Amino acid sequence: MALTWKFNTSEPGFWVSGVAHAALLAAAMVGLSSVAEFPEAQEGIPVEVITDAQLSQITRGETNAKAPQPKPRAERVADKAELKDPGEDKRDAPAPPKRPAEMKVADKEEPVAAQPPPPAPPTRSQEDKAAEAKAEAEKKMIEKAEAEAIEKAKAAEKAKVEAEAKAKTEAEAKAKAEAEAKKIAEAKAKAEAEAKAKAEAEAKKLAEAKVKEEAEAKARKEAQVAKKLDMGDLKQFLDTKDKHQSTGSTGAEVQKTASLGTATGSAAKLTPSLRDALIGLLVSQIERCYSAPIAASGGQVTAPILDIRLNQDGSLSTDPRILQAGSTSTDRAVADAAVRAIRKCRQFEIPAKFVPYYADWKVLNVQFDPPLS
Amino acid sequence: MNPADVAQAAPVAHDLSLLGLFWQAHFVVKLVMIGLLAASVWCWAIIVDKTLLYSRTKRAMDRFEDVFWSGQSLEELFRNLQSRPATGLAAVFVAAMREWKRSFEGSGRSFQTLPQRIDKVLDVTIQREVERLNARLTVLASIGSAGPYIGLFGTVVGIMNSFTSIAASKNTSLAVVAPGIAEALFATAIGLFAAIPAVLAYNKLNSEVGKLQSRLEGFADEFSAILSRQVDERIGHAGRSPANAA
Structure with missing residues (x-):
């Protein structure tokens, strides 16, 4: 029975199957065309679960952490510690140039200096005032001296003219007298001229000194101003266009490496023998402070268990507590007496060898066996 | 070649839709896919045809048995059925009746071996009918057993091809490997798609053929019994009647 290409109602299998496959393929192409992505x-x-006690005693870092970076080699301690953040640039930003105090300032550079000194700035110091006053006084003195000299010279001229007129009028009667008078007058004039020249030289010298002093005062004042508010420097500082050197260290992720911690991974613990020794030491010290209550003088007593909390130096960090005591009144009395003894002792002597194990003996439960008294 | 470039280029180069998988596949893989798809079509054609044929045959058998046991005269029934080609029970009945008729039509009445001859005819007819029902079921069996292997062949070729590509590009990124393997596995998927219905249908249709065959045989035995009774009756009658006649 061969497959027939014509549609046959009794054997429609080929067509039915063909159409069904075509439909299925079309549906698959539509339905499976989009691939679902993961x-x-x-x-x-x-996550590691640890108890409170483990957390309090933990000193362990990350077991597989990288070793911390070695510090750069240093052979002596630097005088000036220079701490930089990791992101800081290697290059040091140059400090803006500063004018030395004694340096004289050129007028054109300096807006403050450009102002003429005579208007007398209101912020003038005492020294400046004094200098100026002195200069003024000197000037006055010079002027006075000059005036005096001129007056003297005038007087001398007048005297000379008078002497001449006198000599003319008196005629040559007294030639000797005249000559003498002339001689005197001349000498006087000469002396006067000399005095005048001297005064003039002095005045000149004074004037020079004054100018020099003035210049010095000006320079000093300007230096002071420059030191106080250096506008040029500020301007220069503000004008620097350099960006901030540090933008913070960046990376693919923030570094969170833990420290390596110790090799042991937890705080040192007392060995049983050490613990016994420490408790024995404590008990013997308590016994020294202990005074047995009268009720406990005879018979069996249940040893109380006491909670003692210590500081590293052996002093009590908190008040001692009774953790466990017998049921009878005697037992209670003994326990209370033990607590009193601990309070009385206040400070225990802990040998140095126990110090590294402080984490372990910070809290001690001591069974106090009362001594038979 | 920069691995990053390959990784970026890979999703662009590989269209993961069904058509894309088909077109990117190797030539041999393509052939396998087409062959398996054709096998699937053929297989479903056979399934549909056979299912219809068996249900038709079963209905025909029901109808024939109703008529046969309704007390209608066998001669009349034979006359009705003789005119057109019969199948199933009708074919068995017609074959037996024809042999029966022939035995009486000839001049020499040979009743001695008539039951044996009728049995032979019935056997042959049943065999022919069963053969007709069974035809092309072997195709289903073949597709069912060989389909996965053919698909696997396509997959192996595809994966080989894909591995040679990996070796050539020197890149083992999953983005490079995955599309080739996906298209290779597509061949196995089609193989299974064809084979699974074939196996299921083969088992179902085979058991139905067995049922029909046993039904044919049951009817043939019954009819053979009826005919041999008739023959015996006729022999007894005939043995007396010649004597009577003589």
Whole structure:
């Protein structure tokens, strides 16, 4: 029975199957054309569960952490510690140039200096005032001296003219007298001229000194101003266009490397023998402070268990407590007496060898066996 | 070649839709896919045809048995059925009746071996009918057993091809490997798609053929019994009647 290409109602298998396959393929092409992508995988975070006690005693870092970076080699301690953040640039920013105090300032550079000194700035110091006053006084003195000299010279001229007129009028009667008078007058004039020249030289010298002093005062004042508010420097500082050197160290992720911690991974613990020794020491010290209550003088007593909390130096960090005591009144009395004894002792002597194990003996439960008194 | 470039280029180069998978496949893989798809079509054609044929045959058998046991005269029934080609029970009945008729039509009445001859005819007819029902079921069996292997062949060729590509590009990124393997596995998928219905249908249709065959045989035995009774009756009658006649 061969497959027939004509549609046959009794054997429609080929056509039915063909059409069904075509339909299925078409549906698959439409339905499966889009590929479902996997969701983004979330990585799990490893979690370790530890108890409170483990947390309090933990000193362990990350076991597989990288070794901390070695410090740069240093052979002596630097005088000036220079601490830089990791992101800081290697290059040091140059400090803006500063004018030395004694340096004289050129007028054109300096807006303050450009102002003429005579208007007397209101912020003039005492020294400046004094200098100026002195200069003024000197000037006055010079002027006075000059005036005096001129007056003297005038007087001398007048005297000379008078002497001449006198000599003319008196005629040559007294030639000797005249000559003498002339001689005197001349000498006088000469002396006067000399005095005048001397005064003039002095005045000149004084004037020079004054100018010099003035210049010096000006320079000093300007230096002071420059020191106080250096506008040029500020301007220069503000004008620097350099960006901030540090933008913070960046990376693919923030570094969170833990420190390596110690090799042991937890605080040192007392060995049983050490613990016994320490408790024995404590008990013997308590016994010294202990005075047995009268009720406990005879018979069996249940040893109380006491909670003692110590500081590193052996002093009590908190008040001692009774953790466990017998049921009878005697037992209670003994326990209370023990607590009193501990309070009385206040400070215990802990040998130095126990100090490294402080984390372990910070809290001690001591069974206090009362001594038979 | 920069691995990053390959990784970026890979999603662009590989269209992961069905048509894309088909077109990117190797030549041999393509042939395998087409062959398996054709096998699937053929297989379903056979399934549909056979299912219809068996249900038709079963209905025909029901109808024939109703008529046969309704007390209608066998001669009349034979006359009705003789005119057109019969199948199933009708074919068995017609074959037996024809042999029966022939035995009486000839001049020499040979009743001695008539039951044996009728049995032979019935056997042959049943065999022919069963053969007709069974035809092309072997195709289903073949597709069912060989389909996965053919698909696997396509997959192996595809994966080989894909691995040679990996070796050539020197890149083992999953983005490079995955499309080739996906298209290779597509061949196995088609093979299974063709084979699974074929196996299921083969088992179902085979068991139905067995049922029909046993039904034919049951009817043939019954009819053979009826005819041999008739023959015996006729022999007894005839043995007396010649004597009577003589």
